[in-house]
Amino acid sequence: xxxxxxxxxxxxxxxxxxxxxxxxxxxxxxxxxxxxxxxxxxxxxxxxxxxxxxxxxxxxxxxxxxxxxxxxxxxxxxxxxxxxxxxxxxxxxxxxxxxxxxxxxxxxxxxxxxxxxxxxxxxxxxxxxxxxxxxxxxxxxxxxxxxxxxxxxxxxxxxxxxxxxxxxxxxxxxxxxxxxxxxxxxxxxxxxxxxxxxxxxxxxxxxxxxxxxxxxxxxxxxxxxxxxxxxxxxxxxxxxxxxxxxxxxxxxxxxx
Amino acid sequence: xxxxxxxxxxxxxxxxxxxxxxxxxxxxxxxxxxxxxxxxxxxxxxxxxxxxxxxxxxxxxxxxxxxxxxxxxxxxxxxxxxxxxxxxxxxxxxxxxxxxxxxxxxxxxxxxxxxxxxxxxxxxxxxxxxxxxxxxxxxxxxxxxxxxxxxxxxxxxxxxxxxxxxxxxxxxxxxxxxxxxxxxxxxxxxxxxxxxxxxxxxxxxxxxxxxxxxxxxxxxxxxxxxxxxxxxxxxxxxxxxxxxxxxxxxxxxxxxxxxxxxxxxxxxxxxxxxxxxxxxxxxxxxxxxxxxxxxxxxxxxxxxxxxxxxxxxxxxxxxxxxxxxxxxxxxxxxxxxxxxxxxxxxxxxxxxxxxxxxxxxxxxxxxxxxxxxxxxxxxxxxxxxxxxxxxxxxxxxxxxxxxxxxxxxxxxxxxxxxxxxxxxxxxxxxxxxxxxxxxxxxxxxxxxxxxxxxxxxxxxxxxxxxxxxxxxxxxxxxxxxxxxxxxxxxxxxxxxxxxxxxxxxxxxxxxxxxxxxxxxxxxxxxxxxxxxxxxxxxxxxxxxxxxxxxxxxxxxxxxxxxxxxxxxxxxxxxxxxxxxxxxxxxxxxxxxxxxxxxxx
Numbered sequence: 023x024x025x026x027x028x029x030x031x032x033x034x035x036x037x038x039x040x041x042x043x044x045x046x047x048x049x050x051x052x053x054x055x056x057x058x059x060x061x062x063x064x065x066x067x068x069x070x071x072x073x074x075x076x077x078x079x080x081x082x083x084x085x086x087x088x089x090x091x092x093x094x095x096x097x098x099x100x101x102x103x104x105x106x107x108x109x110x111x112x113x114x115x116x117x118x119x120x121x122x123x124x125x126x127x128x129x130x131x132x133x134x135x136x137x138x139x140x141x142x143x144x145x146x147x148x149x150x151x152x153x154x155x156x157x158x159x160x161x162x163x164x165x166x167x168x169x170x171x172x173x174x175x176x177x178x179x180x181x182x183x184x185x186x187x188x189x190x191x192x193x194x195x196x197x198x199x200x201x202x203x204x205x206x207x208x209x210x211x212x213x214x215x216x217x218x219x220x221x222x223x224x225x226x227x228x229x230x231x232x233x234x235x236x237x238x239x240x241x242x243x244x245x246x247x248x249x250x251x252x253x254x255x256x257x258x259x260x261x262x263x264x265x266x267x268x269x270x271x272x273x274x275x276x277x278x
Numbered sequence: 279x280x281x282x283x284x285x286x287x288x289x290x291x292x293x294x295x296x297x298x299x300x301x302x303x304x305x306x307x308x309x310x311x312x313x314x315x316x317x318x319x320x321x322x323x324x325x326x327x328x329x330x331x332x333x334x335x336x337x338x339x340x341x342x343x344x345x346x347x348x349x350x351x352x353x354x355x356x357x358x359x360x361x362x363x364x365x366x367x368x369x370x371x372x373x374x375x376x377x378x379x380x381x382x383x384x385x386x387x388x389x390x391x392x393x394x395x396x397x398x399x400x401x402x403x404x405x406x407x408x409x410x411x412x413x414x415x416x417x418x419x420x421x422x423x424x425x426x427x428x429x430x431x432x433x434x435x436x437x438x439x440x441x442x443x444x445x446x447x448x449x450x451x452x453x454x455x456x457x458x459x460x461x462x463x464x465x466x467x468x469x470x471x472x473x474x475x476x477x478x479x480x481x482x483x484x485x486x487x488x489x490x491x492x493x494x495x496x497x498x499x500x501x502x503x504x505x506x507x508x509x510x511x512x513x514x515x516x517x518x519x520x521x522x523x524x525x526x527x528x529x530x531x532x533x534x535x536x537x538x539x540x541x542x543x544x545x546x547x548x549x550x551x552x553x554x555x556x557x558x559x560x561x562x563x564x565x566x567x568x569x570x571x572x573x574x575x576x577x578x579x580x581x582x583x584x585x586x587x588x589x590x591x592x593x594x595x596x597x598x599x600x601x602x603x604x605x606x607x608x609x610x611x612x613x614x615x616x617x618x619x620x621x622x623x624x625x626x627x628x629x630x631x632x633x634x635x636x637x638x639x640x641x642x643x644x645x646x647x648x649x650x651x652x653x654x655x656x657x658x659x660x661x662x663x664x665x666x667x668x669x670x671x672x673x674x675x676x677x678x679x680x681x682x683x684x685x686x687x688x689x690x691x692x693x694x695x696x697x698x699x700x701x702x703x704x705x706x707x708x709x710x711x712x713x714x715x716x717x718x719x720x721x722x723x724x725x726x727x728x729x730x731x732x733x734x735x736x737x738x739x740x741x742x743x744x745x746x747x748x749x750x751x752x753x754x755x756x757x758x759x760x761x762x763x764x765x766x767x768x769x770x771x772x773x774x775x776x777x778x779x780x781x782x783x784x785x786x787x788x789x790x791x792x793x794x795x796x797x798x799x800x801x802x803x804x805x806x807x808x809x810x811x812x813x814x815x816x817x818x819x820x821x822x823x824x825x826x827x828x829x830x831x832x833x834x835x836x837x838x839x840x841x842x843x844x845x846x847x848x849x850x851x852x853x854x855x856x857x858x859x860x861x862x863x864x865x866x867x868x869x870x871x872x873x874x875x876x877x878x
Binding site for chain 2: 075076077078079096097098099100101103105107109111112113115116120123124125127128129130156158172
């Protein structure tokens with residue numbers, strides 16, 4: 023594993039008026055690492071991700087991507103970063119092939135490279151048969167794959183994904199998991215948020231848990247287990263203990 | 279496992295009420311959470327509509343009373359009573375057809391595109407209640423609108439004719455029955471269309487056709503005039519219209535029974551009246567129930583959700599050599615799109631890509647096309663009007679002085695510039711003013727990319743400017759040829775149009791950035807907030823000013839008999855300087871804002 027921190031946030035804060043969405047979050051993700059970002063709904067995962075990829079300006083603190091300050095040099099940082107949002111909002115009236123070529127041009131890729139990458143990604147993500155259909159005719163899963171393809175178009179060193187496996191069938195989910203692992207093995211930093219703890223447990227080298235805007239735990243599975251009580255061996259137990267196990271017990275009582 | 283839900287209730291009306299209450303709650307919440315100014319405006323609009331309905335009632339009463347007066351009949355020599363008796367027939371026919379057509383779009387949206395059908399159908403509510411609520415939801419706004427105009431007229435007719443008291447409640451009952459029957463039929467039509475086309479595509483086509491029809495109707499008078507016809511109505515035409523209306527009021531059309539029955543009831547012809555009204559109400563109920571039941575079955579069985587016509591499968595794409603694939607890339611396409619602009623290759627790839635992408639989306643989305651074609655129709659209509667006027671002012675009966683005729687001649691000669699600018703203004707208001715808003719929820723693609731704000735602004739500027747300039751030039755060349763404008767005048771017009779449009783584009787683009795709205799689902803709601811309007815208002819001031827800077831010196835030299843060359847020179851320098859500043863400065867000023875867009 024490379025020791026270079028490809029993503030680094032320092033004391034990251036985002037406020038909306040009185041509400042603190044992200045509170046003093048500092049973390050590092052090295053090259054070759056898959057980092058899982060977990061947290062309950064509204065904990066600040068998407069806000070943190072948006073600040074990392076330069077979609078949102080932090081109230082304070084800094085984000086460095088490939089060693090570059092995202093606020094100071096956004097173009098260099100963005101050129102190294104691929105982003106898959108939680109909802110795959112892609113230009114509905116473009117075909118997948120047109121979308122990938124458009125993204126290739128946005129990232130200033132060489133034309134030959136764009137053509138090769140487009141065909142490659144369409145084939146790998148099993149989109150070749152629908153590559154000339156407009157995106158609005160795609161299912162959610164196909165749109166998600168098209169979104170991933172556009173994020174991978176420029177072979178980024180940093181890949182940030184917000185709930186990448188939501189709405190995917192098992193085959194596509196497996197495909198995406200394999201792709202992310204391959205990206206990390208080739209030295210990229212993969213930062214993904216997910217609600218599926220099983221994915222995080224199996225795929226991620228390290229996991230960060232955010233609750234009410236604060237990063238409450240970061241580490242490998244072994245390190246996280248050491249934080250919990252003796253009986254908390256699964257990620258689910260640790261997650262619930264850190265983010266409000268009492269609420270979970272209450273829900274279980276209501277559902278009984 | 280226990281369940282908190284009570285056993286499913288088969289009670290129909292309480293379920294309808296529950297669903298209607300939900301709609302009312304959503305509307306009330308929308309009002310409650312709206313800004314104060316919006317609340318005040320809504321209240322004023324409601325009061326205004328009520329006052330308007332009252333005014334129509336009063337005017338109808340007075341007017342119809344006057345038309346019924348025997349003195350008038352004696353004076354005019356024509357009995358207008360048959361015409362007055364045809365008024366309810368016209369209104370009820372209009373109501374039925376209006377609801378039938380207008381409900382189509384609303385029902386298409388409500389049944390297939392709103393996304394709440396699955397939620398509603400999976401809840402323990404009778405399916406019929408869901409459908410009835412959807413029909414009511416589709417009917418109510420249009421019914422309200424038609425009733426706002428029709429009901430006061432019908433009541434005015436009843437008051438003026440001293441109709442029986444039974445006439446008044448039956449008018450409302452008949453209107454409701456006909457509206458529901460029309461909505462039921464509309465629901466069936468929606469099912470048939472959704473069987474053939476994807477609902478979203480059908481909605482796009484409907485929006486396009488609707489917008490075009492509305493626009494063409496609104497311009498019908500001007501189109502008629504542009505072909506040299508007069509809109510003054512002669513006595514013979516009025517007489518013809520009356521006889522046409524009376525011929526339309528035949529008892530053989532079932533749609534006429536409602537109006538004829540109500541008039542008969544009002545006038546005390548009880549048997550005919552009751553028979554016709556009862557027939558109308560009965561037929562409407564049967565039609566409504568049949569349509570409702572059939573639509574329900576078609577929807578629930580999935581028949582209407584399975585498209586029988588699918589898109590042609592495109593041929594499998596053959597693997598082409600890399601060199602040939604590269605030639606079809608967006609950057610290349612952008613250049614190929616306008617062969618004359620091979621200079622486009624000089625533009626950075628991201629700019630070319632955005633231009634290519636925006637042109638594709640503009641062309642493919644019919645909802646955009648309707649907004650873009652309007653300026654073209656406007657331009658054609660007004661161009662015909664200019665052709666009719668010609669470019670030589672008339673001296674009039676009194677004989678206008680030469681200096682005034684010369685000056686007017688200059689203005690008329692450059693009427694082509696005015697037309698091009700007017701068409702350009704309409705097109706730019708959409709293309710430039712909404713350049714950023716049109717990205718909507720897709721804006722993240724651009725924002726996450728390593729794209730300079732300046733490049734984005736340049737791309738958006740060109741996306742708006744190139745087609746506008748092309749359209750402006752099209753009208754300029756066309757009108758100049760017809761008016762036989764001399765070459766120097768044409769070239770000068772060319773410069774004026776190109777520069778005025780560039781300046782206007784800069785202003786609109788800057789205001790488009792300041793008022794950018796990315797939270798829309800329907801492109802018609804893209805423009806939100808006052809900044810876009812302010813931009814359009816400013817360009818309305820800018821246009822005459824910029825036009826004046828080009829034309830003013832010509833007018834002055836013409837009025838004072840100086841050589842025309844000086845006018846061209848002064849106008850070109852002044853106009854170019856000011857318009858270039860307007861094209862460049864406003865976008866430059868908002869460049870910083872672009873980087874922070876969509877972060878709130």
